[in-house]
Amino acid sequence: MASITFTAIEGLPLIRQGDNLGRLIAGALENMGLRPVTGDVVVVCQKVVSKAEGRIRRLEGVEPCALARSFAARWDKDPRVVELVLNETVRIVRMDQGLLIVETGPGWVCANAGVDESNLLAEGHAALLPLAPDRSAAQMRAEIHRLTGALVGVVITDTFGRPWRVGLTEVCLGIAGLEPLLDLRGLKDLGGRELHHTVVAVADELAGGAGLLMGKADGIPAVLVRGYAYKAREPGETGAKALIRDAKADLFR
Amino acid sequence: MASITFTAIEGLPLIRQGDNLGRLIAGALENMGLRPVTGDVVVVCQKVVSKAEGRIRRLEGVEPCALARSFAARWDKDPRVVELVLNETVRIVRMDQGLLIVETGPGWVCANAGVDESNLLAEGHAALLPLAPDRSAAQMRAEIHRLTGALVGVVITDTFGRPWRVGLTEVCLGIAGLEPLLDLRGLKDLGGRELHHTVVAVADELAGGAGLLMGKADGIPAVLVRGYAYKAREPGETGAKALIRDAKADLFR
Numbered sequence: 001m002a003s004i005t006f007t008a009i010e011g012l013p014l015i016r017q018g019d020n021l022g023r024l025i026a027g028a029l030e031n032m033g034l035r036p037v038t039g040d041v042v043v044v045c046q047k048v049v050s051k052a053e054g055r056i057r058r059l060e061g062v063e064p065c066a067l068a069r070s071f072a073a074r075w076d077k078d079p080r081v082v083e084l085v086l087n088e089t090v091r092i093v094r095m096d097q098g099l100l101i102v103e104t105g106p107g108w109v110c111a112n113a114g115v116d117e118s119n120l121l122a123e124g125h126a127a128l129l130p131l132a133p134d135r136s137a138a139q140m141r142a143e144i145h146r147l148t149g150a151l152v153g154v155v156i157t158d159t160f161g162r163p164w165r166v167g168l169t170e171v172c173l174g175i176a177g178l179e180p181l182l183d184l185r186g187l188k189d190l191g192g193r194e195l196h197h198t199v200v201a202v203a204d205e206l207a208g209g210a211g212l213l214m215g216k217a218d219g220i221p222a223v224l225v226r227g228y229a230y231k232a233r234e235p236g237e238t239g240a241k242a243l244i245r246d247a248k249a250d251l252f253r
Numbered sequence: 254m255a256s257i258t259f260t261a262i263e264g265l266p267l268i269r270q271g272d273n274l275g276r277l278i279a280g281a282l283e284n285m286g287l288r289p290v291t292g293d294v295v296v297v298c299q300k301v302v303s304k305a306e307g308r309i310r311r312l313e314g315v316e317p318c319a320l321a322r323s324f325a326a327r328w329d330k331d332p333r334v335v336e337l338v339l340n341e342t343v344r345i346v347r348m349d350q351g352l353l354i355v356e357t358g359p360g361w362v363c364a365n366a367g368v369d370e371s372n373l374l375a376e377g378h379a380a381l382l383p384l385a386p387d388r389s390a391a392q393m394r395a396e397i398h399r400l401t402g403a404l405v406g407v408v409i410t411d412t413f414g415r416p417w418r419v420g421l422t423e424v425c426l427g428i429a430g431l432e433p434l435l436d437l438r439g440l441k442d443l444g445g446r447e448l449h450h451t452v453v454a455v456a457d458e459l460a461g462g463a464g465l466l467m468g469k470a471d472g473i474p475a476v477l478v479r480g481y482a483y484k485a486r487e488p489g490e491t492g493a494k495a496l497i498r499d500a501k502a503d504l505f506r
Contacts (some may be wrong), residue, residue, distance in 0.1 A: 001263070001285060002473075004465055007256035014443070069400035088307060094504040101504065118451070119442045145305035159453075162506035163416055165424070166498050167434050167454025169461070181420050189372045190267070190472050199372070200412075201420025202465060208422070209462025212257055212455060212481055219443050220255075228465055247417050251347040252416035252505055253353065 002227075007034065008213040009042075009222040014121065017054040022143025025222055029148075030232075034224060036144060038183045041070065041153040041225040043210035046173055047119050048125040048221040049156055059124045081115060081126055081249035083245035086211075088113035088128060093217055093253060104129065107244040108173065109253065110160045129158065133174020137139050138235035153178035153230055156240075157207040157214075163252065170211030175240045180204075201243060202230065254482075260287060261466040262295075267374065270307040274389075275396025278475055282401075287477060289397060294406040294478040296463035300372050301425055301474040302389050302409055303380040312377045324348065334368060334379055341366035341381060346506060357382065360497040361426065362506065363413045372472075382411065386427020391488035396431045400468040404475055406430035406483060409493075410460040410467075416505065423464030425456035428493045432484035433457075454496060455483065 011028045015021070021044065029036055036042070050056065064072065064079035068086055072171075075098035082100070091103040104113050114129035130136050137154040139153035145151050154184055156174035180203035184195050210223035247253045264281045266276070275295065282289055288294070303309065317325065317332035321339055325332035328351035335353070344356040357366045367382035385391050392409040398404050410426035414420075425433055433456035436447050463476035501505045 001260060001287070002466055003258050004462070005256055005258045005262035007254060020457070034254070037467065068302065078460060094505055097502065099504060104328070118446060119444060120446075121444045123342065123444070125308050136268050159451075161366070164498050164503060165454065165457065165496050167292045167452045167496065169454050169457050171418070184468070191372060191374045191376070193371060193373075193376070195371060198412075200464065201418065204418070204420065205461040205464045207461075208458040209465065211453065212456045212462065213255055215437070220343065243419050245417050251349055251352060251418060 003211070004225060004227040006207055006209050006213055007224045007226070008220045009224055010220070012048075012221060015051040015221070017049040017051065017056070019052045020143060021048060021052050021169060022140035023139065023147060026144050026147040028174065028222075030222065036148050036150040036152050036224065037226075038151040039226075039229075040150065041155060041206055041228060041230065042140065042144065042224060043155045043157060043206060043223045044215055045170070045221045046114070046129060046133070046158040047116070047127055048154055049130045049133065049174075055128040055130055055134065056120060056125050057128060059126060060080070071100070081112075081117065084126055084128065085113045085115045088115060091253075103247075103253070107241065110158070114158055122246065130156070130174065131214045134176060134239040134241075135174075136237070137174040137176035141235070150179065151177065153232075155206050155210075157201055157210065159211070171209040172201075172240050174239070174242060175203055176235045178203070178242060179233050179238050181244050203240070203243060254339070255257045257462070257478060259462050259466055260477045260479070261473045261495035262477055263473070264485065268301040268304040268474070270305065270309070273396060274305050275393035276400060278393065279397050279400040281475075289403040289477065290479075291404045292479075292482075293403065294408060294431065294459055294476060294481060294483065295397065296408045296410055296423075296459060296476045297392065297393065298474045299367070299382060299386070299409055299411040299468055300369070300380055300381045300425070302386065302427075304375075306383055306389065308380060308381040308383055309373060312379060324353070332459060334365075337379055337381065338366045338368045341368060347462075356506070360494065365410070367411055381477075383409070383427065384393050386430060387492040387494075388427075389486070390427040394488070402429065407491070408456055408459050408463075410413060410463065412464070423460040423467065425493055425496060428456055428491070429488045430485060431456070432486050432491050433493060433495050447461050448483040453482050456493070456496060468496065470498045
């Protein structure tokens with residue numbers, strides 16, 4: 001019977017700058033009696049990675065530029081947060097109705113460049129996305145391997161909105177140990193017809209399934225996935241950038 | 254320990270027009286020794302719903318209009334398939350690079366209005382989306398309830414692309430028995446700060462997790478989800494249309 005189980009990793013402490021996330025996750029799993037095995041995937045939300053890596057900014061002292069001030073005034077935002085968003089931005093995709101949909105340096109297109117004030121323990125701060133989420137994922141994978149002997153996949157997620165559909169879903173922002181895309185092109189379907197267009201974003205589907213357990217208010221920042229038969233990849237062979245649609249082929253950039 | 258298990262429902266026959274999907278799924282689960290319980294969710298791909306409901310069209314005899322002929326000629330498509338797409342379309346969102354991104358009658362924005370030639374057993378056919386997927390989901394829920402006593406949620410999915418990101422993911426197209434959105438607005442986060450924007454598209458996350466088991470080439474059209482604590486809703490109280498962003502609030506329509 002083919003099945004995949006997503007389990008909330010409980011008991012992680014509140015994460016602070018400098019924390020070793022791989023070690024904390026391995027410890028939490030051990031405390032749960034849930035020893036990771038090779039082939040498992042650990043899904044971790046971006047916020048704890050940003051905290052561990054010191055990607056939290058104080059709003060005090062941030063000097064908003066003219067554009068940040070005018071946008072913030074028009075839409076009742078904190079101009080210092082808008083300034084942090086613009087700092088992370090290389091292209092503004094939409095700027096309307098109080099929304100800033102932008103392209104970040106690495107190429108993600110999302111609201112507010114991923115800059116986010118939620119789930120920070122002190123007022124007056126905002127979290128930026130990790131600088132190199134694939135590297136962060138590879139570090140966690142290496143640390144969990146060192147401590148447990150298991151070679152797990154790691155997926156770092158963030159909660160993104162999307163055009164046309166209401167609501168946020170978890171998507172992959174960083175990956176290590178597995179291929180983020182499952183390319184079925186060339187396979188035959190049930191009727192013997194070749195599949196031409198079917199590339200499945202399995203990293204985003206892993207993120208989505210894990211998102212069901214990562215309630216934004218109840219502090220579950222990581223999930224263990226067992227039973228998903230992924231294509232193993234060494235760090236460096238692939239990365240989350242494979243999930244970014246090339247700007248030239250993107251009709252909505 | 255909070256965990257959610259997705260299990261492929263194996264042994265379903267090839268679906269034909271008039272088939273009772275709820276009964277077939279209940280039977281397949283029984284053969285697997287996996288009796289559904291109240292609180293489970295059954296995720297079913299749109300293609301088998303379209304087949305059961307006779308939403309398959311023969312291409313022979315379809316008369317393409319001028320727009321269908323010119324688009325097909327320019328991008329090397331079958332003009333009869335393009336005609337079927339235009340028949341299902343109320344607004345063309347993008348028409349470029351061989352892609353037709355359209356809004357369908359119910360309001361879904363997707364490539365080719367969901368018209369799809371894959372996994373049909375006879376050449377020269379295309380499947381249209383079900384006419385009323387919430388109703389189809391409610392019928393399956395009622396039939397499974399009648400046969401097993403379990404009140405399950407049902408999510409009907411399709412495989413959609415998205416702007417900005419490579420690859421397809423399963424998303425919810427029809428729903429019965431559960432709320433498709435989890436509205437966390439007003440709750441307090443870890444730092445005691447109120448969440449302002451957080452509405453999670455849990456129906457799409459359920460679809461995504463199930464998509465990991467619904468390989469497009471290996472004929473798994475349905476998945477049982479156990480352990481997800483959803484908000485129960487009677488059919489009629491909610492529907493998949495809650496997932497459609499209002500055109501006026503949509504910066505990409």
